[in-house]
């Protein structure tokens with residue numbers, strides 16, 4: 001690349017068309033941290049004394065997130081769920097996460113579904129009729145929220161980036177799903193027994209988190225989940241990428257525009273009374289939460 005760094009005029013290592021900018025390594029790392037700081041400030045996500053539980057998969061986004069939160073001075077503990085979507089994939093995900101934590105002396109909590117819940121993700125589809133990714137998402141949300149509540153963390157941080165959030169938004173808009181639109185936010189307030197949930201990478205693209213992880217020397221799991229093929233979100237991402245290629249900045253404008261003047265129109269569409277799940281105690285609008293109902297279905301299908 002012959003471009004010069006927009007900040008210091010040194011030789012650039014990455015060009016960001018959507019910002020009409022190019023950066024050398026130190027200036028890109030600075031840019032990345034500033035974007036995370038801006039996300040945290042703008043959306044009122046965290047304050048320094050907070051104890052944060054970071055959901056880490058072993059992939060580029062969540063390891064980059066953990067790295068940047070520690071760099072910014074947050075007390076951040078990792079939480080990794082062994083989902084068993086594939087034997088090799090599971091041990092590889094854990095190995096990358098564990099190595100990252102060990103090299104930096106960070107605390108990591110490992111939650112193995114097989115050992116602690118006696119089921120794995122591939123079993124869910126047959127037992128419940130849910131899509132694999134849908135069931136997996138429910139498991140991840142429940143397990144991390146429960147761990148954070150039980151262990152008294154102030155916030156949960158998730159590695160969703162701009163591409164993830166824009167793809168979810170596109171899906172919600174295509175169905176004009178008012179309930180989901182009212183809830184779609186880079187920060188979900190902690191109330192009714194839920195710990196606050198934040199997505200500090202929402203201003204950064206997948207390509208930018210990959211570049212950050214690479215430039216920081218983070219050894220992340222490159223391989224995709226073996227069960228992800230055909231996932232709807234991947235198709236929405238491809239559509240948004242196609243638009244972004246000819247209109248740099250369109251993805252960010254789509255998502256940021258929704259945050260700035262779209263979501264307010266949907267507020268209140270999701271108001272539901274919550275109570276404690278009769279089985280696990282987590283907040284739910286029903287007698288028993290969706291996670292516990294899913295576990296019951298798995299048990300039934302085995303009986």
Ligand code: AMP
Nearest residue numbers: 055056057061062079080081158159160
């Ligand atoms: P995904 O659903 O795979 O796109 O992942 C979105 C985010 O969920 C990641 O950035 C992580 O913060 C979190 N996550 C995904 N997989 C795991 C896992 N196995 N354990 C803990 N957190 C995870």
Ligand code: ZN
Nearest residue numbers: 277280289292
């Ligand atoms: Zn429950």
